[in-house]
Amino acid sequence: TIAAVCARRVWDSRGLPTIEVEVRTSSGARGQGIAPAGASTGRREARELRDGGDRLGGCDVIRAVELAISVVGPRITGIDVHDQEAVDAILARMGPEVGGNTTTAASLAVLHAAGASRGIPAWAVLDAAPRWMPRPQIQIIGGGAHAAHRTAVQDFMVLPLSPTRIADAFFEVAEVYRAVGAVLAERGPRRGVADEGGHWPEVTGTEDALDLLVAGIERAGLVPGVDMAISLDIAATQFASADGYGVGDRSYDTADWIAELDRLCRAYPISTIEDPAGEDDARGMRRAVATLGDTAVVVGDDYLVTDADRIEAAARDEAVQAALIKVNQVGTVTGAARAVAAARANDLSVIVSARSGETEDVSVAHLATGWGADIVKVGSITRGERTAKWNELIRIDEALGGLPLAPAP
Numbered sequence: 056t057i058a059a060v061c062a063r064r065v066w067d068s069r070g071l072p073t074i075e076v077e078v079r080t081s082s083g084a085r086g087q088g089i090a091p092a093g094a095s096t097g098r099r100e101a102r103e104l105r106d107g108g109d110r111l112g113g114c115d116v117i118r119a120v121e122l123a124i125s126v127v128g129p130r131i132t133g134i135d136v137h138d139q140e141a142v143d144a145i146l147a148r149m150g151p152e153v154g155g156n157t158t159t160a161a162s163l164a165v166l167h168a169a170g171a172s173r174g175i176p177a178w179a180v181l182d183a184a185p186r187w188m189p190r191p192q193i194q195i196i197g198g199g200a201h202a203a204h205r206t207a208v209q210d211f212m213v214l215p216l217s218p219t220r221i222a223d224a225f226f227e228v229a230e231v232y233r234a235v236g237a238v239l240a241e242r243g244p245r246r247g248v249a250d251e252g253g254h255w256p257e258v259t260g261t262e263d264a265l266d267l268l269v270a271g272i273e274r275a276g277l278v279p280g281v282d283m284a285i286s287l288d289i290a291a292t293q294f295a296s297a298d299g300y301g302v303g304d305r306s307y308d309t310a311d312w313i314a315e316l317d318r319l320c321r322a323y324p325i326s327t328i329e330d331p332a333g334e335d336d337a338r339g340m341r342r343a344v345a346t347l348g349d350t351a352v353v354v355g356d357d358y359l360v361t362d363a364d365r366i367e368a369a370a371r372d373e374a375v376q377a378a379l380i381k382v383n384q385v386g387t388v389t390g391a392a393r394a395v396a397a398a399r400a401n402d403l404s405v406i407v408s409a410r411s412g413e414t415e416d417v418s419v420a421h422l423a424t425g426w427g428a429d430i431v432k433v434g435s436i437t438r439g440e441r442t443a444k445w446n447e448l449i450r451i452d453e454a455l456g457g458l459p460l461a462p463a464p
């Protein structure tokens with residue numbers, strides 16, 4: 056049984072405050088969860104509770120911490136820690152009052168406490184015998200809302216294809232990251248790294264960044280599209296408007312924009328493409344699946360917001376081919392588990408993802424493994440809040456005796 060709940064303000068990778076919840080059981084087991092935070096958030100996501108006002112740009116979470124202690128604690132104390140669904144039903148009802156950040160941290164804390172009380176890791180609470188490790192999708196170049204909109208496209212990632220083990224996948228991606236860095240160093244000054252640790256280069260646009268990725272893959276001695284594919288998160292909601300898509304000084308209507316992405320998917324070895332259209336552009340998403348869905352897997356993030364009903368509907372409409380899963384978009388582990396189940400029931404691939412604002416919390420590694428995700432996405436191969444997750448996946452793989460990677464899409 057849940058015996059005590061406490062909470063505190065901790066800090067995320069952007070130097071912003073976030074909430075950590077700690078759950079203790081009657082047997083003395085303990086679990087912790089920290090809420091991550093997005094920058095390119097969808098408007099249908101669970102709402103975070105932030106204090107507002109002048110301090111820290113209104114981002115403080117003093118109120119959320121207070122409510123976790125005074126409201127969430129009393130209402131979940133006494134419930135069986137192994138009954139995640141019962142706890143999450145209560146958290147989901149309280150969400151509008153206490154914030155999705157508060158419920159996310161509490162829900163994750165309960166999952167970890169449930170594992171601790173049985174002496175097992177969180178992944179094993181979800182599935183005692185996973186059949187594979189999720190394939191890592193790793194950022195090499197950051198753009199969009201994570202790099203002052205230097206490029207319209209948000210994430211230039213790679214997806215290792217030839218490795219069959221996760222440790223080898225990380226090794227190859229690290230070589231590519233270094234190789235892109237070397238190419239950039241030859242080209243001139245760099246801006247540093249973007250929010251998720253990817254290079255923040257001076258580029259002229261999307262194709263320049265794609266050329267850099269291809270050059271890096273080749274310089275690392277790998278064959279683009281054979282050993283290492285490219286994955287993009289367009290995050291098109293960020294530059295979508297009622298009139299279409301604005302990129303640099305150009306403006307595209309939906310049909311022209313998807314035609315442009317289709318051209319890129321045929322010119323480069325792109326295996327997955329996330330949010331090609333904005334969160335309200337159902338026609339654009341359907342058009343993407345119909346035109347480029349045979350060369351790249353169309354992934355829904357802002358369009359689906361980890362909502363089982365939206366996933367169901369989007370699958371029926373043929374508006375997506377894979378679902379991105381982020382616990383804090385829906386606010387509870389159970390809500391996200393339902394989204395995973397809806398995706399699987401509709402033959403969609405599952406990508407479990409971190410946020411651009413992260414911490415040392417490694418829950419996403421456990422969720423991706425325990426839910427049997429096809430792909431796991433947590434940013435680049437640099438920076439502690441990212442490597443915390445990758446390194447945890449290495450430990451999980453070891454604990455499982457070494458599993459094959461999930462089949463590539």
Ligand code: PGA
Nearest residue numbers: 092093094095096410411
């Ligand atoms: P976000 O970015 O956490 O800023 O939303 C990640 C993503 O869009 O997938």
Ligand code: ZN
Nearest residue numbers: 288290329356
């Ligand atoms: Zn996204």
